[in-house]
Amino acid sequence: MDEERLVRAAKSGDLDAFNRLVIEYQSRAYNLAYRFMSDPASAADVTQDAFISAFRGLGRFRGGSFRSWLLRIVVNACYDELRRRKRRPESSLDEFTDDGERLFVEPGTSFSHEGKKPEQEVERSELRAAIEKCLDELPRDFMTVAVLVDIQGFDYKEAARVIGKPVGTVKSRLARARGRMRECLNRRGELLPSRFRLDDETIR
Template identity: 60%
Template sequence: MDEPALIRDAKHGDLDAFNRLVLHYQDMLYNTAYRVLGDPALAADATQEAFISAFRKLKSYRGGSFKAWLLRIVTNACYDELRRKKRRPSTPLEPLTENDEEMEAPRWLADPNASPEKQVETFELEQAIQNCIEALPPDFRAVVVLTDIQGLDYKEAAAALKKPLGTVKSRLARARLRLRDCLQAVRELLPAAFRLEEGSTL
């Protein structure tokens, strides 16, 4: 795929060229949206919105990583979805402290609906990880999804999130620590190689 040529054509209004880019990136965008939103239907909406707005403001794309540019758009679309969801909240799960403080007791882990046994039975590993990701504040979620799941480096993630490098670094560290705590609770689901050590002090 000749990406620069396709982008150039798409900039001139060639929808076919842009659709080839869509086909190439749709899995990545959908995955990102799904990991951030945790809902397949919402993720699909956000992905579609992201591609539409990407095509509309394609002229504002000035080189650099097209992937990061697309990821920024989809992340913003996800934030919009989350804001919309917040306006009409379906679940009151907001475990985050606003001032970035480390939470000593991760009370968001307490799931009133399903016991750990039930979780083991019903949730796959992926679902367990997804639950942990969704327990993170949206900003942390986006950082961890972009770097650890989509494999962006810090610079790309900073560009995609329009945040300073230091912010990305710090948020990623916090997100990883929280995820570690969360994943420990579902360690039975993890493959042996990923088992977190019992004796860890963190």
């Protein structure tokens, strides 16, 4: 994929070219939004809004990494949505049953792992739910760098471009995010299967 050519074409209004970029990055963008929003519907809405904003704001893209620029828009869209929710708390209709009872969807439970034994699947699902819960408890700034570096595999420089901060800030936030994750997982450690516990025995 010739990204520069596609970006140039998209800048001149070629929607097809932009959609090729969307196809390339939509999974990363959605997953980043999903970690922020913690529910698929909101993450999808935010991702869609971010792509629309990106298309309309292509004129402001001055070169460099298109992926970083795009994911920065996604991060900002997530922050905006979370701020909006904080001002006007609301519940999604999807979270209620026909009887009006609220559904609790544990994060990560929708992912299926075919070919695994049922007990393994349950253990893995519990661990995943615990990690996601701990991620969700992190301050947003810490969570962002943890998702970018540890989940999406960005290096420090690109993560710095996405969040618009110096590399030193990324290093510092990431170290503290990892530290807090460890504390959180240890708190929940009793709930985890023994082989996933981060105690001295499993590590050594």
